[in-house]
Amino acid sequence: MHAIARAARERLTEDADPLLLQYGTMAGPLGFRESLAAYLSAGYGHDVAADELVVTGGISTALGLAAEVFSAPGQCVVMGDPTYFLARGIFETLRLETAAVAVDEHGLNVDALELELRRGLNVSLVYCIPSFHNPCGVNLAPDRARRLVELAQQYDFMVLADEPYVLLHFGDAPPPCMMSFDGGRNRVVSLGSFSKLLGPGLRLGWVHGAQPVVERFTEHGVLRSGGGLNPIASELVHATIESGFLREHVGTLRETLQERAAALVGALRVHVPDATFERPDGGYFCWVDLGVDVDDRMLLRHCLAEHGVGFTPGSACTASGEPGRHVRLSFSFYEARELEEAVERLARGLGTFSQL
Numbered sequence: 001m002h003a004i005a006r007a008a009r010e011r012l013t014e015d016a017d018p019l020l021l022q023y024g025t026m027a028g029p030l031g032f033r034e035s036l037a038a039y040l041s042a043g044y045g046h047d048v049a050a051d052e053l054v055v056t057g058g059i060s061t062a063l064g065l066a067a068e069v070f071s072a073p074g075q076c077v078v079m080g081d082p083t084y085f086l087a088r089g090i091f092e093t094l095r096l097e098t099a100a101v102a103v104d105e106h107g108l109n110v111d112a113l114e115l116e117l118r119r120g121l122n123v124s125l126v127y128c129i130p131s132f133h134n135p136c137g138v139n140l141a142p143d144r145a146r147r148l149v150e151l152a153q154q155y156d157f158m159v160l161a162d163e164p165y166v167l168l169h170f171g172d173a174p175p176p177c178m179m180s181f182d183g184g185r186n187r188v189v190s191l192g193s194f195s196k197l198l199g200p201g202l203r204l205g206w207v208h209g210a211q212p213v214v215e216r217f218t219e220h221g222v223l224r225s226g227g228g229l230n231p232i233a234s235e236l237v238h239a240t241i242e243s244g245f246l247r248e249h250v251g252t253l254r255e256t257l258q259e260r261a262a263a264l265v266g267a268l269r270v271h272v273p274d275a276t277f278e279r280p281d282g283g284y285f286c287w288v289d290l291g292v293d294v295d296d297r298m299l300l301r302h303c304l305a306e307h308g309v310g311f312t313p314g315s316a317c318t319a320s321g322e323p324g325r326h327v328r329l330s331f332s333f334y335e336a337r338e339l340e341e342a343v344e345r346l347a348r349g350l351g352t353f354s355q356l
């Protein structure tokens with residue numbers, strides 16, 4: 001809050017340019033997009049240009065806009081299984097059909113997708129979460145990412161890459177951003193957000209795509225009528241990029257998340273030894289197979305009521321929604337000792353639940 005308050009004091013002064021309160025350009029303020037492009041180029045290790053960016057109200061808004069721009073009602077969106085549990089509602093609200101393709105330890109199973117395409121599945125969009133997947137924590141293997149873009153060209157669909165966690169890597173370099181696989185095919189629409197870097201209340205994000213792709217966005221009626229999205233939030237975040245705060249803050253965030261992930265993983269190994277999971281290498285989530293056959297939603301109710309601990313039941317993230325033995329544990333919000341305490345409680349909950 002400190003940095004945003006400082007940005008507001010600096011930028012929202014009485015003698016600030018009154019144009020700030022006017023309708024703006026469809027793609028968002030050019031100065032902000034230039035700063036953002038430089039920030040992303042450094043962070044991704046991949047060149048990003050200002051004219052490849054459109055400012056959005058965060059990924060949720062952008063998912064709806066992208067679905068409207070690149071699909072028509074009744075067309076089919078492929079989603080990973082499991083996937084970000086609130087994305088389906090956005091596509092369904094727009095009367096799109098959804099189909100599921102499995103996600104494994106290397107991300108979306110692109111071979112399985114290819115099989116479905118060969119069998120005649122007609123798709124307008126493939127929605128994927130290539131880096132530090134929500135809920136699975138995994139990254140899309142580069143050969144799969146490359147193949148996905150080739151398939152997009154061959155079968156005429158767009159790859160809708162939801163990438164809010166790519167800069168939250170624990171190792172030295174981030175996983176490659178999805179646009180680095182586009183190779184001039186104009187098939188990738190990458191969505192980024194400040195929600196996980198600064199705060200979701202800002203409602204600010206961006207679309208990253210080749211120029212002809214982002215132009216399709218700026219032709220959307222909502223952007224034309226509104227004169228772009230969220231100019232005031234753009235101005236505040238612009239200040240945090242220019243001052244160097246964002247870069248420093250994201251560095252600290254990565255260290256904090258890494259410590260918290262280590263605490264969670266350590267506690268799971270001690271207290272839930274039958275659990276299996278991929279050790280997170282970035283992002284917010286650990287996807288855990290509890291190693292016992294339980295109904296995840298009933299277990300959640302029991303854990304909340306009897307042990308004061310919660311989690312996202314895996315079945316909330318799967319296409320079938322059927323009860324299962326997976327849970328999504330988020331290590332972003334709580335401190336290391338709270339996470340350790342939470343895992344101890346989860347272990348106690350598992351013990352008392354299985355005795356019921």
Ligand SMILES: Cc1ncc(COP(=O)(O)O)c(C=O)c1O
Pocket residue numbers: 057058059060061084129134162164192193194195200204205
């Ligand atoms: C994969 C994924 N996409 C999108 C969102 C929502 O992003 P935004 O706040 O930018 O709308 C989230 C938030 O948890 C997420 O995990």
